[in-house]
Amino acid sequence: SQQGEEDPQALSIQEGENATMNCSYKTSINNLQWYRQNSGRGLVHLILIRSNEREKHSGRLRVTLDTSKKSSSLLITASRAADTASYFCATEGGSQGNLIFGKGTKLSVKP
Amino acid sequence: DAEITQSPRHKITETGRQVTLACHQTWNHNNMFWYRQDLGHGLRLIHYSYGVQDTNKGEVSDGYSVSRSNTEDLPLTLESAASSQTSVYFCASSALRVHGGELFFGEGSRLTVL
Numbered sequence: 532s533q534q535g536e537e538d539p540q541a542l543s544i545q546e547g548e549n550a551t552m553n554c555s556y557k558t559s560i561n562n563l564q565w566y567r568q569n570s571g572r573g574l575v576h577l578i579l580i581r582s583n584e585r586e587k588h589s590g591r592l593r594v595t596l597d598t599s600k601k602s603s604s605l606l607i608t609a610s611r612a613a614d615t616a617s618y619f620c621a622t623e624g625g626s627q628g629n630l631i632f633g634k635g636t637k638l639s640v641k642p
Numbered sequence: 643d644a645e646i647t648q649s650p651r652h653k654i655t656e657t658g659r660q661v662t663l664a665c666h667q668t669w670n671h672n673n674m675f676w677y678r679q680d681l682g683h684g685l686r687l688i689h690y691s692y693g694v695q696d697t698n699k700g701e702v703s704d705g706y707s708v709s710r711s712n713t714e715d716l717p718l719t720l721e722s723a724a725s726s727q728t729s730v731y732f733c734a735s736s737a738l739r740v741h742g743g744e745l746f747f748g749e750g751s752r753l754t755v756l
Contacts, residue, residue: 564744573732573747574685619684621745629675629700630745634684 535563535620535633543639550607552636554620555600563596563603564621564630574619577605612642644669648733648748656756661720663751665733673736673743674716676700676708678729679750685732691716692739723755 538553554563562581566574580587580596580603587594593606607614617635646667655661667674676688687700689708697708705727707719720727731751736743 566745571750573749574734574745575747576744579744629687629690630743631687631701632677632685634682 535622535631537618537620537633537636539636540634541637541639543641544610546610546612546640546642548610548640550610550614550638550640552605552618552638554603554605554633556603556620556622557601559598560622562623563594565592565594565603565605566619566621566632568617568619568635570616577618607638610638610640612640614638615640646733646735646746646748648731648751650751651749652752654754654756655723657723657725659723661723661753663718663720663731663733663753665716665718665748666714667733667735667746668714669735669737669746670713671735671737671746672713673739674710675734675736675745676706676716676718677732677734678702678727679732680729688718688731689716720753723753725755727753728755729753 535554535556564579565577567577568574578589578594580594591608596603617637619632619635621630621632649664672693675690677685679685686702688706691697691710733748734745736745
């Protein structure tokens with residue numbers, strides 16, 4: 532069962548614009564993670580935000596978490612063509628607390 | 643540098659054959675995972691292990707098995723491959739068991755079952 536659901540499924544923007552992706556989840560969480568996947572490659576961890584945090588930054592990435600709405604957003608500022616990839620949110624689920632991934636947002640940044 | 647490697651990267655097999663996908667990590671992580679990735683489904687957990695001799699079923703474990711005889715390796719076996727198991731398979735490892743364990747992924751193994 533899917534815990535996180537990303538929105539939109541696909542996003543196409545011009546280089547230099549900001550990209551915002553959203554993730555909604557169903558049950559309470561301890562933390563939420565965002566991953567990136569380039570075409571044909573494995574996933575790479577981007578950032579983790581804990582349930583007691585509301586916002587976190589890492590370089591051009593800004594992640595917010597609203598536990599009351601059970602949602603998170605990933606903002607990529609001043610996007611570059613190299614940011615073209617799929618982005619996944621992941622939350623802990625199941626009896627063992629393993630990470631459960633959403634279906635991802637496919638971001639295309641046009642030069 | 644520590645890494646996690648999968649082999650083979652691409653494999654074509656026939657229905658009914660046994661297939662083993664290898665996963666080897668040099669992070670010295672106790673926790674290892676196998677996911678499959680399909681269009682429309684995202685990543686789904688197949689099996690996972692929290693240490694040597696420990697294995698657990700994930701969300702989509704039917705038709706798959708794993709064994710953990712050492713820290714570094716978690717091979718995934720398809721006992722009798724089916725066309726529904728055509729997918730891209732990812733192995734991952736983490737240092738923490740829960741509550742913040744960042745996953746390190748391999749590059750994936752693309753399996754086609756004809």
